[in-house]
Amino acid sequence: MTMTDTATVSHQFQAEVSELLNLMVHSVYSETEIFLRELISNGSDACDKLRYEAIAKPELIGGGEAPKIRIIPNKAADTLTVADTGIGMDRQELIDHLGTIARSGTKAFVQKLAEAKDGTGLIGQFGVGFYSAFMVADRIVVTSRRAGTDEVWTWSSSGGAGFEVAPASEADAKRVTRGTEIVLHLKEDAKKYLETYEIERIVTAYSDNIQFPIELVPEEGEPRQINSASALWQRSKSELSADDYKQAYKSIANAFDEPALTLHYRAEGRYSYAVLLFAPSTKPFDLFEPARKGKVKLYVRRVFITDEADILPAYLRFIRGVIDSEDLPLNISREMLQNNPQLAQIRKAVTGRVIGELEQLAEKDADNFDKIWDAFGAVIKEGLYEDFERRDKLLSLSRFTTTTGERRSLKQYVADLKPNQTEIYFLVGDSVERLKSNPRLEAAKARGIEVLLLTDPVDAFWTSARLEHDGKPLKSLSQGDIDFDLIPLTEDKTEDEAKPAANEAETIALIKASLGDRVTDVKVSTRLTTSASCLVAGSHGPDRELERILSQQARGARSKPILEINLRHPLVVAIAKAAADKAKVDDMSFLLLEQAQILDGELPEDPAAFAARLNRLVVQGVTA
Numbered sequence: 001m002t003m004t005d006t007a008t009v010s011h012q013f014q015a016e017v018s019e020l021l022n023l024m025v026h027s028v029y030s031e032t033e034i035f036l037r038e039l040i041s042n043g044s045d046a047c048d049k050l051r052y053e054a055i056a057k058p059e060l061i062g063g064g065e066a067p068k069i070r071i072i073p074n075k076a077a078d079t080l081t082v083a084d085t086g087i088g089m090d091r092q093e094l095i096d097h098l099g100t101i102a103r104s105g106t107k108a109f110v111q112k113l114a115e116a117k118d119g120t121g122l123i124g125q126f127g128v129g130f131y132s133a134f135m136v137a138d139r140i141v142v143t144s145r146r147a148g149t150d151e152v153w154t155w156s157s158s159g160g161a162g163f164e165v166a167p168a169s170e171a172d173a174k175r176v177t178r179g180t181e182i183v184l185h186l187k188e189d190a191k192k193y194l195e196t197y198e199i200e201r202i203v204t205a206y207s208d209n210i211q212f213p214i215e216l217v218p219e220e221g222e223p224r225q226i227n228s229a230s231a232l233w234q235r236s237k238s239e240l241s242a243d244d245y246k247q248a249y250k251s252i253a254n255a256f257d258e259p260a261l262t263l264h265y266r267a268e269g270r271y272s273y274a275v276l277l278f279a280p281s282t283k284p285f286d287l288f289e290p291a292r293k294g295k296v297k298l299y300v301r302r303v304f305i306t307d308e309a310d311i312l313p314a315y316l317r318f319i320r321g322v323i324d325s326e327d328l329p330l331n332i333s334r335e336m337l338q339n340n341p342q343l344a345q346i347r348k349a350v351t352g353r354v355i356g357e358l359e360q361l362a363e364k365d366a367d368n369f370d371k372i373w374d375a376f377g378a379v380i381k382e383g384l385y386e387d388f389e390r391r392d393k394l395l396s397l398s399r400f401t402t403t404t405g406e407r408r409s410l411k412q413y414v415a416d417l418k419p420n421q422t423e424i425y426f427l428v429g430d431s432v433e434r435l436k437s438n439p440r441l442e443a444a445k446a447r448g449i450e451v452l453l454l455t456d457p458v459d460a461f462w463t464s465a466r467l468e469h470d471g472k473p474l475k476s477l478s479q480g481d482i483d484f485d486l487i488p489l490t491e492d493k494t495e496d497e498a499k500p501a502a503n504e505a506e507t508i509a510l511i512k513a514s515l516g517d518r519v520t521d522v523k524v525s526t527r528l529t530t531s532a533s534c535l536v537a538g539s540h541g542p543d544r545e546l547e548r549i550l551s552q553q554a555r556g557a558r559s560k561p562i563l564e565i566n567l568r569h570p571l572v573v574a575i576a577k578a579a580a581d582k583a584k585v586d587d588m589s590f591l592l593l594e595q596a597q598i599l600d601g602e603l604p605e606d607p608a609a610f611a612a613r614l615n616r617l618v619v620q621g622v623t624a
Contacts, residue, residue: 008166011099013157021134021159032136032190036071036199037206038129039082039182040214041254043069046086046180047212048304050147053087055303055330060087060147064178068213071203071226073194075219080137080193083181084212088146094155094165098130098142129254133182134159136190143172144180152176200226209251211302231302233276233322237264249278253295253320257282260368263321263357267349271342275350277321279358281368283375284318292317298343299324300332309337311347315383315394316354318376323350355393362397362409370407373399377456384462395469401432403441404450410469418449420486423475424468426452428459428545430601439531439599440477446529448490451477460546480539482526504567507576511565514582514589518560518605525564532569533592535561535600544600563593584620587613 013021047067054060061067065085072081089097133140142155145168152173157163168176175181192198196218203214203226214227232240232248249259261279266272277296292314297307299322312319327342337343362369373380383394399407404416413424425444429435435453444451452474454463467474475482504524511522520538528534537544537559547558565572571588578584590613594604604610 008164010162010164011095012162013099021131033202035132035136036202038132040069040207040210042130043082043084043086044210044212046084049087051303052305068215070215070217071199072217075194078186080184080186081181085179088179089144090146090149091153091165094144094153098155099163133184136186136193137184138187139185141183142180143168143176145176145178147178203227207251209248233274233324252322253278255280260371261357261361271345272326273346274324277319279319279372281371287318287379295320297322300328300330301326303330312351313387315379315386318379319354355390358397378458381456381458381462395467400452402450402452413450414470414472416450418447418487421449424472425449425475425477426454426463427477428454428463428543431455434601439534440527442529442531443484443527446489447484447487457549460549464542464546476543479537479543484526503576507572510575510579510585511589514586515593519563520560521562523562523564525566527564528566531566532571533563533565533596535596536564538562565592587617
C-alpha cells in the first residue's frame with residue numbers, strides 16, 4: 001500500500017446524493033422502517049453476485065461462510081448492524097457505489113421525493129435504497145472486504161456534504177472476513193428498531209422470500225434465522241396463499257403497491273423453467289428511461305445470473321419477477337445470453353403467456369386490467385410499432401379514449417359502427433381537450449362517428465403502420481381524403497345542402513396564388529362543417545403529428561401541408577367576393593392558413609406578420 005492508500009481520505013458526495021441525503025436526514029416520512037428492507041435487499045444482491053462469480057472461481061467461497069445476512073441490535077451502543085457475507089467491495093467500489101448515483105433520471109426522482117407528502121413508496125425504485133438508512137441513523141459506518149482479497153476498507157458519513165474512506169482497523173478486518181458490514185448509529189427516535197420483535201416484523205413483512213438466510217443475533221440468546229429463505233417460485237401454487245404472493249411481489253420488486261396481475265407457473269418439456277411474474281398497479285418513475293431495461297431476474301437452478309437478460313420485450317418492461325431455468329448452464333456469461341437459443345425460446349413463450357394473461361384479465365377482471373392499462377398503456381402500445389408478430393393481439397388488448405368514452409376497446413368500437421362505416425377513425429394530438437375541439441372532427445360529429453383520440457407520443461408512430469382490426473382499417477382524420485357521403489347524418493343534425501356560397505375553382509385559385517409554396521395544395525374539405533379551414537397531410541408519407549415530433553427531434557424537415565377549406569364559411573366567401581383586392585385576399589388567405597396552424601397547437605410562421613394582418617382585417621371590419 002502507498003501512503004495515500006493507508007491514509008483516511010475525505011470525499012465529496014455527488015450533487016444528487018447530497019440533495020437526497022438532505023431529504024433523508026430531515027425526513028418526515030412515516031414509514032422509516034423501509035430502510036431495513038433496502039439494506040437487506042442490498043445484502044441479498046451482494047450474496048447473489050458472490051454465488052455467480054463463484055461459479056467460475058469457487059475459491060471465492062472456499063471453506064468460508066455460506067452467503068447469508070445478519071442483523072445485530074446493540075442497545076448499549078444504540079447501533080443496529082446489517083452484515084452480509086456476499087461479494088463485498090474494495091476501496092474504489094465503496095467510493096463509487098456509496099458516493100454517486102450512476103443512474104439516469106435521478107434528478108427527476110429527487111424532485112419527486114421532495115414533492116411527495118410521504119415519499120417512502122418511491123425509495124428503492126431508483127437504486128438509492130442505501131441512503132434511506134439516514135432516515136434513522138445520524139452516522140453510518142460501512143466496513144467491507146471484497147471476496148478473494150486481503151484489504152478491508154471502512155466508509156463513514158454523518159449524512160453531510162461528504163464521506164471518509166480509510167483502511168479498516170485490525171479488529172474490524174479480523175471480524176469482516178468477506179462481504180460488508182453496515183453499522184447504523186441510530187437517532188433517538190429510531191431506537192425502536194433495536195427491539196427484536198420489531199426487526200422480525202419488518203423482515204416477515206418485506207424480506208421473508210429473500211433467497212439467503214437472514215439471522216437475527218439478539219443481545220441475549222442464540223442467533224436464529226427469521227426468514228423462510230425459500231424459492232417461492234419453485235413451490236406449487238396450491239401451497240401458496242394470496243398473501244404469500246403479495247409479500248413475494250413486495251420483496252422481489254421492492255414495491256409498496258399491490259400487484260394487479262400475478263402469473264406463476266412451471267414450464268415442462270423441451271426446456272424446464274419456473275416463472276413468477278407480477279404486473280404492478282402503479283407506475284414507477286423510471287418507466288420511460290431511454291435504456292428501456294426490463295426488471296425480470298434470471299436464475300439458473302436457484303442461482304441468480306442477471307437482471308439484464310431482457311427476457312421480455314421492452315414494451316413489457318413494467319413486468320417484475322423471476323424466471324428460473326433448469327437447463328441453462330450456470331457459467332453462461334451475460335454476453336452469451338443475448339444469442340442463446342434456449343433463452344430465445346423462453347423469451348418467446350413467456351412473452352406470449354404474459355400477453356395471454358393480460359387478455360384474460362381484461363375479460364375477467366376489468367378493474368385490475370384498467371389499473372395496468374392506466375399505468376402502462378403507453379408502454380404496451382410501443383409493441384404495436386415494434387412487435388409485428390403480436391401486433392393484432394396488442395391492438396385488441398389496447399384501450400382508447402374516444403369521442404364516445406374512455407378505455408374503449410376496438411371490439412366495442414366495431415360493434416358500434418355507423419351504417420356504411422367501413423373504417424376506424426382516429427386523430428393524434430397532444431391533449432384530449434385540444435383534440436375534442438379540433439375542426440377535423442366536425443363532419444364525424446355530425447354523423448355520430450366515434451373517433452379515437454390518441455395523445456401518447458408513441459401513438460404518432462404505431463399509427464403509421466397501417467393497421468386494421470376485424471377487417472376495418474384504421475384511418476387518420478388528419479391525413480389523406482375522407483369520404484363520409486354514405487354515412488347518414490344523425491337525426492338531430494342537418495347539413496346545408498345548398499350550393500356553396502363561394503365558387504370552388506375561383507376561390508381555390510385565389511388562395512393558392514396568395515399562399516404560394518407554403519402549402520402543397522388547397523382543397524375543398526369534407527371534414528369541416530362550421531370551421532373555415534384545417535391542415536392535413538397527404539395520403540402518402542407521415543401523418544402531421546408524427547412529422548411534428550420528428551421535426552422537434554431534428555430528424556427531418558416537415559413537408560408542406562394541404563390546406564382544406566370550407567366553401568360555406570363566411571371567411572372563404574369573403575375571399576371570393578374580394579377577388580379584385582389582392583391585398584385583402586392575401587390577408588384573408590393567410591388567416592385561413594395561420595388559424596389552422598394555431599388550432600393544431602402550432603405558431604404561425606411569422607407571428608408579427610400574423611398580428612399585423614389580423615389587426616388590419618379587424619380595423620377594416622369595424623370601420624366598414
